[in-house]
Amino acid sequence: MRDILVTLIVFGWLPLVFKKPYMGALMWVWISVMNPHTQGWGFATTFPFAAIIAAVTIVSLLFSREEKSLPLTSATLVFIAFVLWMNVTSIFAIYPEEIHDQWVKVMKIMLMTFVVFMLIKTRKHIELLVWTIVISLGYYGVKGGIFTIIGGGVDMVLGPEQTFIGGNNEIALALIMTIPLMHFLQTITPKIWVRHALTAAILLSSLAALGSYSRGALLAIAAMGAFLWLKSQHKVRIGMLLIVAIPPAVAFMPEQWTERMDSINSYEEDASAQGRFNAWWMAYNLAKDKPVTGGGFEIITPELFYLYAPNPEDLHAAHSIYFQALGEHGFVGLGLYLLLGLLTWRTGSWIIRNTRKLEEYKWAYNLARMIQVSLVGFLTGGAFLSLLYFDVPYYLLGAMVATRILVAKELKQKASSASDKKGTGAPRQFGQLNPSQAGTIAGDSS
Template identity: 75%
Template sequence: MRDILVTLIVLGSLPLILKRPYIGILMWVWISVMNPHTQGWGFAATFPFAAIVAGVTFVSLFFTKESKGLPLTPVTWIFIAFVLWMNVTTIFALYPDDAYIQWNKVIKIMLMTFVTLMLIKTKKHVQLLILVIVVSLGYYGVKGGIFTIKSGGVDMVWGPEGTFIGGNNEIALALIMTIPLMHYLQIISPNKWVRHGLTAAMLLCAVAALGSYSRGALLAIAAMGAFLWLKSRQKAGLGFLAVLAIPPLLAFMPDQWSLRMDSINTYEEDESVQGRFNAWWMAYNLAKDRPLTGGGFEVAMPELFYRYAPNPIDIHAAHSIYFQALGEHGFVGLGLYLLLGFMTWRTGSWIIRSTAKRDDYMWAYNLATMIQVSLIGFAVGGAFLSLLYFDVPYYLMAAMVATRLLVEKELKEKAALAVIEKRSGTQRQLGNLNPSQSQRIAGDSG
């Protein structure tokens, strides 16, 4: 039944995509982030829904008369440079065959991110994009939260198998990133029942994140919560809510969960943590040897660990977006990735400064704030996970760019209109005065 439902939704969307190409982006995000076909057990599990949606979107993009130019902002230029550099490092990859397989997966995500930048243009588009991300990840948050409550927190929460968020740590970070986006939808929703439903969903996402037993997620949610409190205009209310909600959630979790979280304080004795450190040293030493290009995609190989890692037999993936970028794309790749994050953050800060005192742009102010909160969670949690190519942060980058361009354009138009109205008012005033008074006022205004 699930297979049929997903198939009907995807095939039913194709005529809409041909008419409105931005719908293709929304469908792509839904399929790539939620992976709804993995929730079935029949033919849909291996059906190429994403390829079909992408193909129809490109056809629609080619024929549409709507605006579809790539916004050439500083963020976009850095993103272009980062993607181009991935291609360069693939040419010089240490393991070309393995690197090509991974490149083929990653470049599709990056290509569709470019299409997202081209098609997501309006306030409606941006808010629909956020809604699709929230629905796609929130499904697993609500489901995982209920599962954790029913099991008493004994059983671990996992994501959909075979996806970016399939592991317990990965799904936890994705859910943490979703909570601020849910809060944004809660802020802009006029329906009180929707707001209450989103409150419940946020709590269930938090419970599911705890139920993942992810220590990195705990650090991420702490950092994100602290930043959210600092950015909030209702610090007292938010602090009171945290005091009410956090202790019961922590008390609900079983002793085995507490023991795992306490191991953060004894990381020197934890094999998993030491394995991460080993992988980080391997990536750093590899980048020192190949500072420009790194090793290319797929460097978690026994030969490289034997050559570059302190413990050659403890082979792990990078388990860090930063060391993953360093090991696979060298210091240049890491620099471009960090610069991309910094400029995306600066874009959000510009939106916040420009709209802070304007009620007509509170949607943009709150969106930029919540995306920044979400990115804080990813920046902290991603330090312990190999999620360099996780697509959601790139979609949030696109939403930030689209929002800034939209706000910037409208503010300029309103400023120009205000100047015209001021000049018209002056001219009307001059028309009602005698010649000597008109000359004096015209001279003052000039």
């Protein structure tokens, strides 16, 4: 039944893509983030839904009369450079004959990310993109939260198999990233029942993250909660909510959960933690030997661990977005990735700074703040996970860039209109910008 349902949704949606190409971008995000076909047990689990959606979306994009240029800001230019650099490191990969499958997988993700960037333009598009991400991941949050309550937190929450978020650590981090986006949607929806439903989803997703038994997720929650409180305009309300919600949730979890979380303090004796450190040293030592290009894809091999790891017998994936970038793409690749994160953050800061006192752009102000909160969770939890190619952070980059371009364009138009009125003798109203201010706002200063 689930296989048929997913098939009907996909093929029923495809005709809309030819009329509205952005619908194809949203469907791609849904199929790539949620992976709904993995929830079935029949033909849908191996049916090439993603390839069909991608093909139809690209064809509709090519023949569409709508504007379809790639937004060229400092953040997107660095993203392009990062993707190109992956191809350079693939040419000089240590195991060039073994990287093909991973290269194809990553390049498909990046190609469709560029397509999303090209098609998400308006406020409606941006909000629908956030809704798509929230529904795609929130499904697992609600499901996992209910599972945790029913089972008393004894069994571990996992994500869909054979996806980026299949493991307990990965699904926990994805849910943590989703919670601020849920809060953003609460600020833009006029329907009370939707706001209440999102509150329930936030609580259940938080419980599911705890039920994953992920220690990295616990650190990410702490970092994200602290930043949310710091940036919030309602510090007392947020503080009281955290005080009221966290202790009961932690008290609900069984003793085995507490023991696992307590092991953070004794990481020297924890085999999993030591395995991560071993993999980090391996990536660092490999990058020192090949500082420019790194080792390329597929470097987790016994041979390379024998050459570069302190403990050659402890074979582990990088378990860190930073060391994964370093080992696979060298210091140049890591530098580009860190710069991309910085520019994404500054794009959000620009939006916040220029919309803080403008009521009509409150949606943009709240979106930028909540994406920054989400990124704090990802950048903290990602320090312990191999999620360099997880697509959701790149979609959030696209939402941030599209929001900035839209806000800058509209503010420039208003400033120009105010200037015209001033030239005809009409008084300039309070809060309107002069042309010089408009130029500063419209320019890419991030």
